[in-house]
Amino acid sequence: MSDSLPFGVHPSTIIGPDGNLLRPIPEPLVDPATIRALYGWMHRTRAFDAKAIELQRTGRLGTYASCLGQEAASVGIGHAMAPEDVLVPSFRDQGTQLYRGVSMVELLLYWGGDERGSDYAVPRDDLPISITVGGHAPHAAGVALALKLRAEPRVAVCVFGDGATSKGDVYEAMNIAGVWRLPVVFVVNNNQWAISTPRADQSAATTLAQKAVAAGFEGSQVDGNDVLAVSEAVGDAIGHARKGDGPRLVECLTYRLGDHTTVDDASRYRSEAEVARWRQLDPLARVGAYLAQHEGWSDADEDALVERCDDEVASAATAYNGTTPQPPEAIFDHLFASLPRELERQRATLLASAPADG
Amino acid sequence: MAEHTLLEAVNLALRRAMADDDRVLVLGEDVGVVGGVFRATDGLLQAFGPHRVFDTPLAETGIAGVAVGLAVQGFRPVAEIQFMGFIYAAIDQLANHASRMRTRTRGRQSCPLVLRAPFGGGIHAPEHHSESAEAMLAHIPGLRVVIPSSPRTAYGLLLAAIRDPDPVVFLEPKRLYRSAKEAFEDDGAALPLDRCHIVRPGKDLTLVTWGAMVQETLAAAEQLSGEGVAAEVIDVATIKPLDGETICESVGRTGRLVIVHEAPITGGFGGEIAACVAERALYSLQAPILRVAGYDTVMPLARLEHHYMPSVSRIVGAARETLEAS
Numbered sequence: 136m137s138d139s140l141p142f143g144v145h146p147s148t149i150i151g152p153d154g155n156l157l158r159p160i161p162e163p164l165v166d167p168a169t170i171r172a173l174y175g176w177m178h179r180t181r182a183f184d185a186k187a188i189e190l191q192r193t194g195r196l197g198t199y200a201s202c203l204g205q206e207a208a209s210v211g212i213g214h215a216m217a218p219e220d221v222l223v224p225s226f227r228d229q230g231t232q233l234y235r236g237v238s239m240v241e242l243l244l245y246w247g248g249d250e251r252g253s254d255y256a257v258p259r260d261d262l263p264i265s266i267t268v269g270g271h272a273p274h275a276a277g278v279a280l281a282l283k284l285r286a287e288p289r290v291a292v293c294v295f296g297d298g299a300t301s302k303g304d305v306y307e308a309m310n311i312a313g314v315w316r317l318p319v320v321f322v323v324n325n326n327q328w329a330i331s332t333p334r335a336d337q338s339a340a341t342t343l344a345q346k347a348v349a350a351g352f353e354g355s356q357v358d359g360n361d362v363l364a365v366s367e368a369v370g371d372a373i374g375h376a377r378k379g380d381g382p383r384l385v386e387c388l389t390y391r392l393g394d395h396t397t398v399d400d401a402s403r404y405r406s407e408a409e410v411a412r413w414r415q416l417d418p419l420a421r422v423g424a425y426l427a428q429h430e431g432w433s434d435a436d437e438d439a440l441v442e443r444c445d446d447e448v449a450s451a452a453t454a455y456n457g458t459t460p461q462p463p464e465a466i467f468d469h470l471f472a473s474l475p476r477e478l479e480r481q482r483a484t485l486l487a488s489a490p491a492d493g
Numbered sequence: 494m495a496e497h498t499l500l501e502a503v504n505l506a507l508r509r510a511m512a513d514d515d516r517v518l519v520l521g522e523d524v525g526v527v528g529g530v531f532r533a534t535d536g537l538l539q540a541f542g543p544h545r546v547f548d549t550p551l552a553e554t555g556i557a558g559v560a561v562g563l564a565v566q567g568f569r570p571v572a573e574i575q576f577m578g579f580i581y582a583a584i585d586q587l588a589n590h591a592s593r594m595r596t597r598t599r600g601r602q603s604c605p606l607v608l609r610a611p612f613g614g615g616i617h618a619p620e621h622h623s624e625s626a627e628a629m630l631a632h633i634p635g636l637r638v639v640i641p642s643s644p645r646t647a648y649g650l651l652l653a654a655i656r657d658p659d660p661v662v663f664l665e666p667k668r669l670y671r672s673a674k675e676a677f678e679d680d681g682a683a684l685p686l687d688r689c690h691i692v693r694p695g696k697d698l699t700l701v702t703w704g705a706m707v708q709e710t711l712a713a714a715e716q717l718s719g720e721g722v723a724a725e726v727i728d729v730a731t732i733k734p735l736d737g738e739t740i741c742e743s744v745g746r747t748g749r750l751v752i753v754h755e756a757p758i759t760g761g762f763g764g765e766i767a768a769c770v771a772e773r774a775l776y777s778l779q780a781p782i783l784r785v786a787g788y789d790t791v792m793p794l795a796r797l798e799h800h801y802m803p804s805v806s807r808i809v810g811a812a813r814e815t816l817e818a819s
Contacts, residue, residue, distance in 0.1 A: 223562075254599040262565065263597050267589050273555045274590065277562015277570075284518075284544055284568070291562075304585075307555030314550055469600040470635050472658040475687050475734040 143416040145358035145388060147368060152360075152416045154424025161367050167430050173214060173362045174422045175440060177206040180230035181419060182444035183239055184393075186452055187246060191397045195456060199246050200227045204360075204392030207418030208324050210234055211365025211387075215373055216292055221282070222261040223275040223293040225268070227324065227391075231294065235261060239451030244458060250469075251461065268329075269295055269302035272321065276308045279319035279382075290376045291319040292369070298329025300343045306350070309384065313351035316381035320372040321347070323384065324359065326391035327413075331404035347384035359387025360418040390416070463489035494678055500670040502644035503533045503609075505679050506651035507571065511541050513681065514569060517655060520547040521556055521573030521609075530575055531611060531670055553579050557586035557608060564606040564660070565594060571655060577612035577664065578621030584629065591660040592635030607654045611667035612640075613705050613755050614802055617795035624792055625704075625756035630662050631733035631765070637661040638733040639686060642707035644675040646730060649684030656683060666705035673708070687731045689739040695723035698749035698815055701740055701766055703729040706753045706803060713808035724812060732762050740766060741774040748779035749815040753803050758786035780818030783811045 143152050149164075151157045164170065184203055190196035202209050209230025216222065222235055229242055236257040245252030245264060253263035262278070265271030275293030282289045299305050300323055312319050323343050327334045340346060347354030357368035365387055372383035390413035394401045401410075426432030467474055467482045474482065497505065511517045519537055521529075525548035528535030538546040549556050553574055560570040574580045587608065594604040614623035631638045639654050639661055641647035647665065654661040692707065693714050702710040707728045714724040725743050729735070744750050750770055752763035763784045770782060785803045793801050 221566075250597060250599050253597055254601045259601065260566070262602070263594075265590075267585070270558070270585060270589055273558020273586065274562040274565065276555070277559035277564075278566050279562070280559060281563050281566030281568055304554050304558065307550070307552040308558065310550055311552065311555050311559060315547075469595045469598075471595070472603065477687075477734040477737060 142412065143360070145356065145364070147356070147364045148358040148361050149363040149367070150361050150421050150425045152421050154421050154428050156425065156429070160363060163370065164363050164366060170363070170422065171426065171430070173210055173366070174419070174426060176210040176213070176230065176234055177362060177419050177422065178440055178444045179447065180206045180209060180233060182441070182448045183229060183233065183242070186448040187243065188397060190243070190452060196243065196247050198396050198398050200396045201393040202227045202230055204413065204418070205324055205326055205389045206230050207362035208359040208365050208387040208389050211362045212292065212294060212322055212369050214362075214366045215369035217289070218258065219289050220373065221278050221289060221291045222258070223271050223278060223291055224262065224264055225271065225295045225299070226264050226266055227296065228294050232261070237261070239448060240454045240458070243451060243455035247455065249458070249461065269299035269304040271295070272299070272305045272308035273311070275319050275321070276312045276317055279312060279317035280315060282318055288377055289318070290373045292322060292373065293319060294322045294324060296329060297323060297325040297327065297334050297337055297343060298332065299323075300346055301337055306346070309347065309350035309382065312382040316379070318376040318379065319382045320369065320376055321382065321384045322369060323386040324389060325386050326389050328391055328395070328401070328405065330395045330399060333405070342386060344384060344386040350382075352382045352384065354384035354386065356386045356388055359389030360416045360421070362418060362422060494676040496674045496676045497644045497648075498671050499641070499644045499647045499665070499673045500531060500533055502648040502677070503651060503665060504535060506648045506655070507534060507537060508540065509679065509681050510571070510652055510655040511537065511545060515545075516567060517569045517571060518545055518547065518563060519571050519573070520549050520560065522549055522551055522575050524548060524573050529573065531667065533609070533665070534573065553582035554586060557583035557591070560606040560608065561586055561590050561594070561604055564591070564604040565602045569605050569655060571607045571609060574608060574610040576622045576624075577610045577626055578624040580610050580626065583608065587630065587636055587660070587662065588633045592633050595659065596635060603658060604660045605658045607661045607663050609663045609665060611670070612664040613666045613668055614792060614798050615668035615705065617798070620794060623798065625754070625787065627664055627732055628756055628760055628762040631762055635660070636733065637686060637731060638664070639731050640664045640666070640704045641730070642666065642704055642728045643669070644673055645677040646684060646690070646728070648677060648679070649682060650686070650730060652681065653683035653686045657686060664704065668705045669708065687734050687736060689736040690728045690730050691725060691739070691743065692728045693724070693726040695725035695747070697723045697747060698751065698812055699725045699727060699740070699743040699747045700751050700753060700808065700812065701727045701729060702753040703732060704755065706755055709803060709805050710753050710808055712805045713812065716805065716809050717812055722812065722816060729766075735765065735769060737769040737773060741770055744770050744774045745777045748777055750778070750782045751785060751808065751811045751815055752782065753785045753808055755787050755802060757789045758784055759789050761786050780815040783815055785811045
């Protein structure tokens, strides 16, 4: 970030931390309805995270990775993509996934330990969540090669965190994408922490965006807490890739306000003062302030939105809690297209030994 | 019927698969212009063009991962890892992604890729060019591990692997690439996966092996026949999933079992076969199961590698030991 700008303000910032407009809203985002919709998606994402953590704390969900503080990046990426594009997500991209039509019940099923949660009704071509850090980046290159070979005007969008940029997998994927000018956009959600490792200990590179240069294409940084700036930057990169001009990398400068996951305790490795500083850059608050200042957004509007989101996540949680578990033998169901003889034997063993109540 | 080397058989199968199905793509290091370091993919770029055959950057994780992305999108990538000693960087992709995509998505997506790699020793190659790590791969759920032992099986099994809707690692015994010649018809007929092949029938003992060691084992069986011993030789062909029925049925008839493989003995796939027989056919055994395998040493360089590789005399010796055991 430039030294001449106040903390948390990047040259790309459109809506500043206090809701002020720092530069004109780009044409594709200028409709107030669009901004209200993006605000709604960020609230929905935050409400979903809160509900997921609540379910985890009460023993009804497994380990969960909240994206608290990163909603602008997460939703902005989703907004920048066309429905037919292919998302290759990491495990903290629920804002993008929800925006693209993955249901809350599916995400809860996944984090609740049920594989059916990755059988998305839509979008069918999006990849499932990758838990391996950066291991999914080469998949995005492969997906992009497939799209290019079929001459489809679609783009693969691969999202990962700052930690992933230290992995060879990510460099190999970017390098291949660069050589073959593939229609893929890599987005780094640089939330400053990879569990307990701060950004400064992750790489001596001044920016993560510059890693694209080594792969032969352009990388840029964007204010990751400004949903409009993210949508603009990622949208530009996607447009570039869609035209056949090759890959791009966008580094979203953001911050993980919560723990790495529900089994982490971030207070062990970072100061409350640092978190408080970033809390002032909250991606939701600035859009709320902007809407209040410019679009007559009232407290009643805010309350109604929050209530709608809470209702939505509550009914998703109810549906999730009421899901019938898979039968024990489901562990064999999709191992292969048809089960080999040896595995039929093992399946029979399971059926003979599994408790009736699963 | 024309005679073909194992290398030609691989090439013919790739050509046939690519001609039959335009979703079949070939990618890997040096597979295009030069046709592969062994020439297994020779002429494919010229025949099918740069939209079907891809010379990749030197990146094994990337090659395997790109193949996963292509496969998920409906292509049938056949990726080459230049030597098995370089496959370790691709194992993360195989174990964590390729083998799991169908399960992970409850069948919404699948991963019909083939990862080919030349494997095994005996060609006096540099370090890392002679490894036999099939057991590591066989330990991965959701992955098939297929190993031909001859030109005909290379052709038929590679076609089957490419047509299979799930990921297959296809390990080619490079010592046989040019030395093995066999007549077969290039008719597009696949051989069945998940089946062992009895390549020499016999009633006195069962010799189980795969890959290049099928040659040594057949030679041992021939030598034993001169001593009046009829050894049955089984080529496992698909080591995972294992066709335990064929092996146990054979041991049920012969009562004696020797397992031969080039890989280090501890944790080698021979142990799994021995366990399978112990579980299902122990009371048929008239002698302890023996293994003739590589030692638990680092694969030696060229000058000592012949001391490491199971030899005909070691196999014959083990066979005699089981025959004398009772």
